[in-house]
Amino acid sequence: MEPIELARTLVDALEDKKAEDILLLDLRDVAPFTDYFVICSGTSERMLNALLKGATEAVKKSHKRNARVEGNPMDGWMLADFGDVVLHVFSEAQRDYYLLEELWSDGKVLVRVQ
Secondary structure, three states: OOHHHHHHHHHHHHHHOOOEEEEEEEOOOOOOOOOEEEEEEEOOHHHHHHHHHHHHHHHHHHHOOOOEEEEEHHHOEEEEEOOOEEEEEEEHHHHHHHOHHHHOOOOEEEEEEO
16 A cells, blocks of 8 residues: 555545645655645544544555554644654644644645645
8 A cells, every 4th residue: 555545545534524624745755754744624622533533544444554643632733643644633723823834835735625
């Protein structure tokens, strides 16, 4: 299984769960620790939990991969680390604060779902 397939599974699962502003970034040429970031936003703590759970379960079901999960929905930022793909689930406020898209702007945008 290629990392891009796992990343696309995450994007599809996040779309199904109605995540906002989904972004798939190719970081292979700019980051030594991962190949792709998938970034999305949710509107509530409950939604952040549902997005992370739905996305990680989709990967576990289709790719038989587990993630290391960190963060808390109360903090507004949760992540699931699959090694070659990292999923970031943000509240809108935390996403605006951390600006990962700007920090990793040398990466190539592969998918953006508004």
